[in-house]
Amino acid sequence: MKHFEFEYGAGTMGAELPDYTDEFIPGVTVPDPDYIPEDKLEAAYRESLDHPIGMPTVKELAHKGSKVVFVVPDRVKGGEQPTSHRKLSIKYILQDLYSVGVEKKDILFIISNGLHPR
Template sequence: MKLDFEYGHGLMSANLPDNTDVFIPGTTVPDPECLPQDWDSLYNATLESIRNPMGMPPLKELAAPGKTVVFVIPDIVKGGCQPTSHRKVSIRACLDELYAAGVEKKDILFMFSNGLHPRATVSEMKQILGEELFNEFYWTNQITSHDSEDYEHMVDLGTTKRGDPVLMNKYVFDCDIPILIGHTQGNPYGGYSGGYKHCATGITHWRSIASHHVPKVMHRDDFTPVSGHSLMRTKFDEIGMHMEEKMGHPFFCCDAVLDTYSRQIAIFSG
């Protein structure tokens, strides 16, 4: 049989045996129903999540005049760039809460968390954020992209108890309120993105990433993509919690569960 696979911005064809098992995301197993996709509905659902986070105070209570904020934002690989994408909606909702609490625009930075992926291009930044957000912050040099090889802009936090090196982005480490804008979305090769995976892979040094994105971790018997307890997921958790311990405060996360088409199914903060 001939199958077409998503590849880059297009498709790649392959001829496979007729007895090949075929799994099509969102089709073989239908996605749960997504939230209404108009801006107001998604904004209100996101605001409800931000104001009722799990395990920590609401964002507005963390914020105050003079506080510095870094938004850590996933790169273009997943998450969608539609006008009502989680990144666009959640960033605007968070900004509104921060401004209401007295945070000034000059004290906000956007950091694309690309890990070992190529650094975000200006075109990609504009696609992800949208014209309005991009123009608000780009021309004042408040949008940048993480560089996992730039040791000068890292903070060396030693190692986890397991011995994995933890070096994280200095801008994120130094700020008062680090906000992780993330998404939990299935992918066919690695299970689900989101959670502590975001900070453990997106804003660290290549040495940190080399402790988990390697065959000896990813080719283990416990590497079931949807498992939350594999060695890989455990390492993500340990690295993320080590960062929080050394920063002296937790990340504020706003994660959306996304369907195959990057539409919000549910939104959770905390």
């Protein structure tokens, strides 16, 4: 058995897990991506949306009449800064959806606030 410590509340909580358990350490197991300067963020998002890994683009999946649902984190997890991923990703995905004829009335947002206060 392997012993792991997980962040829990203001401290940690231990757990014994089987030896075959894979351990993922952010920034170590998979290196963090390079820093993208703010003036290059739009190009990076466009590149990602135009070339998704292993699936069609949003523009290929959606069309006039498509119903679209976004499930996004609240501001606690999603960030309030102007360059937060949730703000920019939604902006560019909406541009793609509108460009293929999806209408605003056919888009629903669900904010996943979990147990955070209002």
